[in-house]
Amino acid sequence: MGGKYRITGDKYPQMRRPRRSRLVLAATASVVALGLAGWGTLQLIDIFTGGDKAASAADRKADCPSAKPSAPAAALPKPAKIKVNVYNATPRGGLAKAAADELKKRGFAIGKIGNAPAAYDKKVTGTGILLGAPTAVNGTFPVLGTQLPGAATKTDARKSADVDLIIGTKFKAFSTPQAASTALTALTKPAPAPSSC
Template sequence: MGGKYRITGDKYPHMRRPRRRGKLILAATASVVALGLAGWGTLQLIDVFTGGNRPASAADHKTDCSSAKPSTPAKALPKPAKITVNVYNATPRSGLAKKAADELKKRGFTIGEVGNAPAAYDKKVAGPGVLLGAPSATNGSFPVLGTQLRGAVLKTDARRTADVDLILGTKFTAFSTPQSAADALTALTNPSPAPSC
């Protein structure tokens, strides 16, 4: 070689290491993806806190309110005095049915028969109790009497009378407090209203 490119004995050409273009392309792609995800996440957060990408109009508000269901009317449940309760003891503890009947009488219920449980239930009720009555009692007497004894099992039979049997089980210790029973009854008769528009 000649001229200015001539190699003399005291100078050597400097060779650069080959560039690794693969790492450069990978780093650029990763940064573009990260920026895209960050931007998309930011837009999602903005939509969450602003309620979407368009402001709600008054027409939208009216549509939502008109399609809302009316509040459920209060249930017409019988008063405790209108419910005749037969109290039966299915436990080995003596006198339990009489004590329970006296307490229910104080709370306004009409008491029918009091005694030991029939053979089908005697010493066979593992929970706090069983409410037994006609199918019509499911939406009438059962909810009212059920406020007095939490965890009672509801069962129907073929009777045609309106009375209800309360069969006390081995886990029965006491009725609900009068206040909690009254609160539960209020919640049944006056369900919470639908949200206003």
Template sequence: MGGNYRITGDKYPRMRRPRRRGRLILVVTTSVVALGLAGWGTLQLIDVFTGGAGKASAADNTTGCPSAKPSAPAKALPKPAKITVNVYNATTRSGLAKKAADELKKRGFTIGKVGNASAAYDKKVSGPGVLLGAPSATNGSFPVLGTQLQGTVSKTDARKTADVDLILGTKFKSFSTPQAAAAALAALAKPAPAPSC
């Protein structure tokens, strides 16, 4: 062959270095892993800021926790009119039990006995008050009456009746405002939130 295609030996054809597939595979794998981690991190952030809403596992059907139980239903609390309150004064202030009983009556409670506290409690209640009743009152009457006076201590005795004693202590100044008591009562009636993981 002649002309421009004659090979004279002073020119060499361009030859590429052989490609290294290992480096290409490493770059592609690293990119895929980085994108996967970025996507997973984004989902975690979304989950944190939305509280995990809409994410349920087949194990519990309500939360993302495999061992969590569904949230508890709303408590059936008695109405104030169904609670009979005996008001006793364990302080040195005269007329305190009568004033407290009148205020509770205005708030819808049924008033039973009113008077001075028994010797076991007279001048021995250092807080705002003590709620005393049957063990069944622990999950019924005590929480409802406790919304009216913050800081009370609940105690049970062997009585068979449903009435509850409110024994006023030396730190008693006044009941919670009706608005604060209503808000506390509404919070008690709400269902308990599901436990977080």
């Protein structure tokens, strides 16, 4: 081979990308960089202004409730004033009687003891259900709930103040007397919520 196409020396021609693909790549990188910078700026603005809330101090004061306990201590009844009906919704025999005896030792008044009604029998998959009148939600349920953390609460149309404790299949034991006492103390003297103002 010879002529004007003859390669001489040790350097060979290099293939380059077309100019157009470099422009597209540069434009895409610029758009991504600007998008990231804009997103970062919005994140910083949200952090320093409090997000969706209005940034003015007056609006923040209006949104900020004063630190109040969740329930007044006087609204919670003593365990001796709570009449508990204990029902067993599990296949284990004698569980309602044992649970009632333990609650009685802890100061609760015991009402009926037996198997759960057909609507709940062998259908309570958690630790238990506290069932009572709507008025029990802010008074009786929290106090009885200190003995059985994780129990679900449900209201019905009853007018009486008694509460049903329906024991579920995951029930192992009540909380220890010390843990229940600590939880009850926390209910009667709740710490005020931390203020974000």
